[in-house]
Amino acid sequence: MSDRPTLLDPTGGTAIEKVHPAKRPDSLDGKVLGILVNAKPNADVLFGMIEKRLRERHAIKKVVWGKKEFVGHRAPPGLVESMASECDAVITGTGD
């Protein structure tokens, strides 16, 4: 029989409600594609390559580029919202 004391949990719950990934488009043909660059060196090179490849394979209507001002800061106010409203799909990630 254990007589260890009760331990209280020092970890915190999360303030984030469960979210689900956005619905993926079946095709990029005729769609507006957003590219959100994280401002790391060479990220623009990496995403430029991705844009080129995707344009070769799909009849993308338009590509909208967004860029964070500084890697250690969040995207400037309004950028995420404006890309979400303008684009059918957005690609983001870390280049370095």
Add this chain to the structure above:
Amino acid sequence: MAAQEHTGDVILETIEECFERGWTDGLPVVPPTPAGLERMLRGTRRDPQEVIGILPPKSGVLTVEKVALNALMAGCKPEYMPVVLAAAEAIADPVFNLSATAISTWGRAPLMVVNGPIRHQLGINSRSNVFGPGWRANATIGRTVRLLMRNVGGALPGELDRATLGHPGKYAYCIGEDEEHSPWEPLHVQRGFPPEASVVTVFNCGGPHQFGLPRGGAETILNYLTDFLQSLTLFGRGGAADLTVVLDEEQRRILGDADYSKRDVQKFIFENTWRTAGEIRAAGSHFLPDDSDMPDDQRCGLFQSEEAIYIVAAGAGNRFGAFMPTSRSESGVRGPVSRQIEI
């Protein structure tokens, strides 16, 4: 004797259980028992369920009770609670930009600087061996912030905390300012608080780069420091940033006797830390934007402004100081955060 051994086993098993549950920074913790929590909460009048902030990266809900549990585990006394709560509020302030501190490959940590009478009441060291071990208040208040980042914020090393190297200040990084042996205005007064207030200020800092100094006057000290700072290594990616400098008692006395104010020291460092655009490019740095057309002979300042250089009086002894690379601030948006400590 047998009963004592049994009790000892239970204590060790309980400490081991805390390791197994993933609650520690790698060192043993005081087990977070209900009795311990009750004792720790005697250090504050605040409601245990009060939410004092949300900690990135996992958006952990930071309550007074969670602060008390982690302070207990870190080894704090109940009377440290007001400092710990103020520090917790400061790192949770969105202006501090904790998400970058917590997860970056840079591996920085919140450096806490405490001002005011609370330093003496709690024994917060501001003098000899100021970054070193030996002072319970510095060690355990500093450690509490790390445990909160881990346990509430979810900044687990190797998982969401992606630091390449990290630094020892990630265990505990808390110092007092040596106001009594300084010719200068204390940090908290510079930041708008009354002299009699107790205040904690958090900076987003790399580890301390120490420098010892030869004999000489005020300009020798400052030339020596700026020469160290002008290393191309510090002209890293992303352009001009901020700096925190700790100067020991003797350096402060020499500078003060030569009528250098903190502001003068900031100005000297700002004006004397630059390299040319050509040198920076040749070093392969990303300090300048890739599309920069700046001429090769143009000077590039290492820091973004005089105000982005923070001078802290700490350390006693023989002409040793330290500087800490500090995350870039943005006026009114991001930067160091100060909180008054409510007793």
